[in-house]
Amino acid sequence: MDASITTEQPARAAPAHRLDSVSLAIAGSGGSGVMTAGTWLLDAAARSGLYGLMVRTSGPQIRGGEAAALLRLGTAQLESLDDAFDVLLAIDWQNVHRFADEIPLRADGLLVCDADAGEVPEVFRATGAKVIALPLKKMAKAHPGSWINMLALGITGTLAGLAIEPLEDAVRAGWKRDGEVLQANLRALRAGAEAVAAHALVQRPPAPPSQRRWLLSGNEAAGFGALRGGVRFVAAYPITPATELLEWMAPALAQAGGCLLQAEDELASINMIIGASFGGVPSLTATAGPGLALMTEGIGLAVAAEVPIVVVDVMRGGPSTGIPAKSEQSDLSFAVGGLHGDAPRLVLAPTSISDCAATTQWAVELAEALQAPAIVLSDQFMGQSRAIVAAPELPPPAARRLLAEPHAPDYKRYRDTPSGVSPMAIPGAPGTTYTADGLEHTEAAIPSSQARDHARQLDKRLRKLTGHDYGARWADIEGDGPLAVITFGSASGPVHEAARRAAAQGVPLKRVTLRLLAPLEPELLAQALAGVERVMVVEQNHGAQLLRYLRGIADLPHPHSFHKPGPLPLRPAEICAALVEWAARQEQTA
Amino acid sequence: MNDMCQPPALAAAAEPFAARDYKSDYKPIWCPGCGDYTVLNSVTRALSIVQRPPHEVAVVSGIGCSSRIPAYTACYGFHGVHGRALAAATGLKVARPDLTVLVASGDGDGYSIGGNHFLHACRRNVDLTYIVMDNHVYGMTKGQPSPTTEPDWDSKLSPGGTGVRSFHPLVIALASGANFVARCFSGDQNTTAEIIAAGIRHPGFSFIEILSPCVTFRPEQRGWKDLVHPASVAPTDDPARAAKRIMTDDGFNIGILYAGHRAPYGGGPVPATRTPEEIGEEFAL
Ligand SMILES: Cc1ncc(C[n+]2csc(CCOP(=O)(O)OP(=O)(O)O)c2C)c(N)n1
Numbered sequence: 001m002d003a004s005i006t007t008e009q010p011a012r013a014a015p016a017h018r019l020d021s022v023s024l025a026i027a028g029s030g031g032s033g034v035m036t037a038g039t040w041l042l043d044a045a046a047r048s049g050l051y052g053l054m055v056r057t058s059g060p061q062i063r064g065g066e067a068a069a070l071l072r073l074g075t076a077q078l079e080s081l082d083d084a085f086d087v088l089l090a091i092d093w094q095n096v097h098r099f100a101d102e103i104p105l106r107a108d109g110l111l112v113c114d115a116d117a118g119e120v121p122e123v124f125r126a127t128g129a130k131v132i133a134l135p136l137k138k139m140a141k142a143h144p145g146s147w148i149n150m151l152a153l154g155i156t157g158t159l160a161g162l163a164i165e166p167l168e169d170a171v172r173a174g175w176k177r178d179g180e181v182l183q184a185n186l187r188a189l190r191a192g193a194e195a196v197a198a199h200a201l202v203q204r205p206p207a208p209p210s211q212r213r214w215l216l217s218g219n220e221a222a223g224f225g226a227l228r229g230g231v232r233f234v235a236a237y238p239i240t241p242a243t244e245l246l247e248w249m250a251p252a253l254a255q256a257g258g259c260l261l262q263a264e265d266e267l268a269s270i271n272m273i274i275g276a277s278f279g280g281v282p283s284l285t286a287t288a289g290p291g292l293a294l295m296t297e298g299i300g301l302a303v304a305a306e307v308p309i310v311v312v313d314v315m316r317g318g319p320s321t322g323i324p325a326k327s328e329q330s331d332l333s334f335a336v337g338g339l340h341g342d343a344p345r346l347v348l349a350p351t352s353i354s355d356c357a358a359t360t361q362w363a364v365e366l367a368e369a370l371q372a373p374a375i376v377l378s379d380q381f382m383g384q385s386r387a388i389v390a391a392p393e394l395p396p397p398a399a400r401r402l403l404a405e406p407h408a409p410d411y412k413r414y415r416d417t418p419s420g421v422s423p424m425a426i427p428g429a430p431g432t433t434y435t436a437d438g439l440e441h442t443e444a445a446i447p448s449s450q451a452r453d454h455a456r457q458l459d460k461r462l463r464k465l466t467g468h469d470y471g472a473r474w475a476d477i478e479g480d481g482p483l484a485v486i487t488f489g490s491a492s493g494p495v496h497e498a499a500r501r502a503a504a505q506g507v508p509l510k511r512v513t514l515r516l517l518a519p520l521e522p523e524l525l526a527q528a529l530a531g532v533e534r535v536m537v538v539e540q541n542h543g544a545q546l547l548r549y550l551r552g553i554a555d556l557p558h559p560h561s562f563h564k565p566g567p568l569p570l571r572p573a574e575i576c577a578a579l580v581e582w583a584a585r586q587e588q589t590a
Numbered sequence: 591m592n593d594m595c596q597p598p599a600l601a602a603a604a605e606p607f608a609a610r611d612y613k614s615d616y617k618p619i620w621c622p623g624c625g626d627y628t629v630l631n632s633v634t635r636a637l638s639i640v641q642r643p644p645h646e647v648a649v650v651s652g653i654g655c656s657s658r659i660p661a662y663t664a665c666y667g668f669h670g671v672h673g674r675a676l677a678a679a680t681g682l683k684v685a686r687p688d689l690t691v692l693v694a695s696g697d698g699d700g701y702s703i704g705g706n707h708f709l710h711a712c713r714r715n716v717d718l719t720y721i722v723m724d725n726h727v728y729g730m731t732k733g734q735p736s737p738t739t740e741p742d743w744d745s746k747l748s749p750g751g752t753g754v755r756s757f758h759p760l761v762i763a764l765a766s767g768a769n770f771v772a773r774c775f776s777g778d779q780n781t782t783a784e785i786i787a788a789g790i791r792h793p794g795f796s797f798i799e800i801l802s803p804c805v806t807f808r809p810e811q812r813g814w815k816d817l818v819h820p821a822s823v824a825p826t827d828d829p830a831r832a833a834k835r836i837m838t839d840d841g842f843n844i845g846i847l848y849a850g851h852r853a854p855y856g857g858g859p860v861p862a863t864r865t866p867e868e869i870g871e872e873f874a875l
């Protein structure tokens with residue numbers, strides 16, 4: 001635990017598993033405003049110089065119904081939820097028990113609820129957390145015009161050790177207009193803060209860090225990365241949890257000189273971006289599993305016609321319509337393998353919310369450079385969570401498409417060059433007209449069913465991807481030792497935290513966090529695993545998809561799998577326990 | 591338009607272009623006598639009427655015999671997947687409004703697998719010229735019924751006929767908001783070329799249905815040349831009147847049947863006002 005965050009009562013000393021952070025959940029039902037309270041709490045934490053993460057969770061209803069904002073605040077960047085929560089504030093109990101699995105409460109935690117909201121459900125009472133029952137509704141009524149969630153904000157903010165000023169500033173900034181209603185809510189906020197002042201878990205907020213920090217969601221980060229990468233055309237069909245990426249991009253593209261078009265379906269979206277990119281404009285679509293399924297024929301067209309495009313797949317629970325608003329990493333097999341024909345494509349996965357920007361930018365650059373489709377595997381956890389992060393250091397935009405010279409003599413669009421990349425002519429350029437084709441074709445872009453042309457173009461399309469130098473970014477390789485853990489995407493955060501804890505318990509691990517999933521060169525993986533005796537692959541799906549995929553590519557030394565489906569988030573503690581137990585088990589047999 | 595992938599500067603036409611300047615050297619794969627040959631002639635002639643340089647024109651298609659047209663022109667072409675030509679063309683035209691974009695389909699490609707895109711292209715009203723070579727059959731897959739096939743037409747896949755009423759593309763286009771609706775016959779190259787040229791010039795989405803016989807699977811369509819006749823009344827700008835006329839005509843009435851005044855799609859790239867870095871600063875604390 002960081003020195004600047006200390007518990008008030010020595011009796012409540014930090015258990016060994018706690019890092020320098022505090023975890024809070026604000027839950028309630030229909031219209032109680034828990035998401036607003038959570039968002040403003042994160043804002044107040046940002047104003048206090050903290051880092052933080054806010055994950056949204058809700059029931060299946062469109063609007064209303066139970067919802068919870070899950071927050072973790074700390075003095076260093078956080079990429080994962082903690083194992084359990086220090087505070088649960090329930091505005092009411094309607095269906096909140098459905099979150100019991102998602103909000104495990106520490107035995108030394110605090111449960112704040114409305115004294116008049118009825119019995120505390122047994123699942124929460126059983127945790128042993130101390131119950132602080134306050135007359136929340138009555139307290140809000142005492143300040144006519146105020147919202148009950150502002151009391152919740154005052155309470156949770158104070159328990160997390162935030163001063164009243166940043167909380168007030170967050171409310172003012174969120175409210176946007178002055179007046180009696182704002183004043184009433186500020187009074188409610190202060191009433192909440194005063195009511196729990198004696199119980200604060202954390203004292204005195206830390207001094208603001210010197211680092212430049214940003215507040216954004218993974219979806220926004222991905223949109224920003226795409227924009228920086230040069231994307232100026234987006235066509236898409238709304239789908240949870242990808243929609244916010246599109247909603248962020250619509251105005252941003254207009255400001256940056258591009259545009260977004262809402263397509264009639266995903267078949268249209270993918271073909272629209274292929275058309276726009278054929279026209280020379282770097283293009284993107286964002287979707288989730290059901291949409292990706294509809295797009296596969298189009299992605300294959302982009303492979304064959306060699307048109308650069310980027311598809312951001314914000315994964316959610318599957319198959320079929322699955323669990324729309326909850327996270328899973330189960331589209332991996334589909335992304336790396338789910339096209340008909342031999343269809344080499346790029347598949348990338350951001351390693352954190354903040355990395356969504358750099359990795360999506362890289363995806364645009366690779367797609368443009370290699371004239372191929374790139375699929376970016378984000379997920380609901382990364383996409384819809386908001387986080388306070390160190391401002392990402394993004395490489396300067398480097399998207400370059402190899403363009404044909406006007407009037408290039410003997411121009412052949414699909415010329416088989418040594419790199420496999422052939423100069424692309426853009427409509428409007430004189431002297432290089434050709435017809436792009438999804439049918440197999442000759443170098444001159446004439447449809448051909450001859451074995452020779454097919455073999456040649458297959459080789460060319462594969463070679464341009466496998467022969468490219470991706471540099472060191474294909475994976476983050478950290479730590480050392482005979483044991484390695486391999487992971488990707490939003491599993492990376494909990495895995496890193498688990499590995500740090502395991503190291504503290506005497507189990508050092510090498511961590512291989514994959515960013516480029518396809519093409520993945522067996523030599524690169526072999527180098528990364530040099531000296532490693534055993535590996536564990538950690539991922540959030542039911543079928544151990546990453547493990548199976550890697551084993552198809554490379555020889556993994558004594559592979560072991562830790563995989564579980566969504567929607568419960570991967571917890572550092574469960575991964576750490578699995579790592580420690582795995583390490584010990586082999587020592588015994590050795 | 592973004593700085594990383596600038597489109598080439600478009601040249602002003604110096605020399606007048608002849609129809610042959612829009613034809614490529616590739617020999618079509620069509621059956622001898624297929625109506626699509628003369629549609630190709632009409633397309634190249636229409637382009638010579640509008641005088642847009644070939645490299646400033648893109649011809650986009652899906653899959654089918656008719657969809658082979660792009661490679662037979664000297665323009666930029668895009669031969670995509672079955673039914674999605676309108677989507678690809680929409681993306682291209684919205685991202686590159688400076689180009690002239692033609693879209694070519696068959697009745698299966700355009701009305702069956704691509705039916706949803708047809709409705710939405712009509713209502714979206716992007717400035718495209720959509721040419722459907724309608725032969726009331728799937729030619730490329732060897733003779734199955736299409737949405738415009740008569741319900742009693744006997745085929746291997748639907749012995750005795752489908753029993754399903756045929757689709758009325760012109761009226762559906764009108765109801766969906768197409769801004770220019772015409773019917774042509776492939777054998778009448780002059781009229782077809784004139785109408786395609788008018789469609790290209792008409793702002794917004796132009797829909798041109800061309801009766802184009804499949805001599806292989808519907809040899810009786812050779813008789814269409816004796817059935818077609820020019821429309822007896824001038825085009826209207828009233829969609830309800832146009833729809834009524836089309837519903838009650840004999841299906842062989844040739845000409846521009848409707849020309850409306852809807853403003854084309856208003857989306858598309860706008861001049862940049864901020865750099866991505868400036869936009870990103872919104873995230874900064
Ligand atoms: C997704 C998909 N389904 C089916 C096909 C097979 N297919 C190719 S062309 C075609 C029909 C073409 O008919 P039409 O559009 O009327 O054009 P025509 O050949 O008559 O000009 C079909 C069904 C395909 N290529 N792709």
Ligand code: SF4
Binds near residue numbers: 655804805
């Ligand atoms: S099958 Fe019919 S449509 Fe196709 S080329 Fe032959 S005649 Fe033309």
